[in-house]
Amino acid sequence: xxxxxxxxxxxxxxxxxxxxxxxxxxxxxxxxxxxxxxxxxxxxxxxxxxxxxxxxxxxxxxxxxxxxxxxxxxxxxxxxxxxxxxxxxxxxxxxxxxxxxxxxxxxxxxxxxxxxxxxxxxxxxxxxxxxxxxxxxxxxxxxxxxxxxxxxxxxxxxxxxxxxxxxx
Numbered sequence: 001x002x003x004x005x006x007x008x009x010x011x012x013x014x015x016x017x018x019x020x021x022x023x024x025x026x027x028x029x030x031x032x033x034x035x036x037x038x039x040x041x042x043x044x045x046x047x048x049x050x051x052x053x054x055x056x057x058x059x060x061x062x063x064x065x066x067x068x069x070x071x072x073x074x075x076x077x078x079x080x081x082x083x084x085x086x087x088x089x090x091x092x093x094x095x096x097x098x099x100x101x102x103x104x105x106x107x108x109x110x111x112x113x114x115x116x117x118x119x120x121x122x123x124x125x126x127x128x129x130x131x132x133x134x135x136x137x138x139x140x141x142x143x144x145x146x147x148x149x150x151x152x153x154x155x156x157x158x159x160x161x162x163x164x165x166x167x168x
Contacts, residue, residue, distance in 0.1 A: 004029055004078065014064055015071040027076035029101065030065055052104035057082030062095040069096020070142055073153050074160040086120020093121075093133070094140050 005021055006029040007014065018028060035048040058081055065079055079092035080101040089100045105113050130136050137157070144150040 004076075006080075007031055008034065015067050018068045018072045018075060022072050022075050025075075027078060027098070028068065029078040029080050030061055030068065030097070031081050033081060052107055053082045055082060055084030055105070055108075056088065058084070058088050058092060062091060065092065065095040065097055066142065069140075070144075070153065073156040076160075086117040086124070089117050089121055090124050090136075093136055096140060096142075098137075 003025050004027040005025045007017070008031055014030070021028065033050075033053060035050045038047045038049075039045075040047050058079060061079060061081060065077060068075075069077055073096075076098045077096055078099045078101050079095070079097035082104070083089060083092060083100050083102050084105050092100045102114070125131070125136060128136075128139070130139070142153065144153065
């Protein structure tokens with residue numbers, strides 16, 4: 001049974017947690033939201049409410065996505081929370097996410113927004129002579145502490161991408 005673990009922003013060492021989860025989870029969703037909780041002072045009851053994620057708030061997640069991806073390149077990652085444009089999708093993929101999860105933008109703009117974003121992603125890839133998502137993944141701007149660390153990353157990423165192409 002495929003299991004993706006949805007994490008919130010509150011963890012202090014998400015890369016360490018990702019390494020621990022890698023043995024049992026097939027991927028991570030960075031980041032899930034919880035409902036807002038309030039206390040009704042008249043009725044002394046809890047009230048919860050869900051609101052749409054603010055557009056563009058995904059930018060706060062890119063650094064952590066890069067960190068987790070650099071630490072666990074073979075663990076599939078989903079970027080979630082505030083993706084509002086084709087640029088947000090592209091940056092999420094370049095940060096290390098394998099997919100961009102979208103809900104609030106669809107509620108705000110309708111399902112046609114997905115086609116607009118795919119068109120934006122396609123134009124970006126054409127402009128950079130990329131023909132497949134794999135080309136984009138191999139172009140991620142990642143810093144490494146050493147050449148050995150970079151070689152381990154490339155080996156793990158290549159193994160993951162090769163296994164994906166065998167299953168598709």
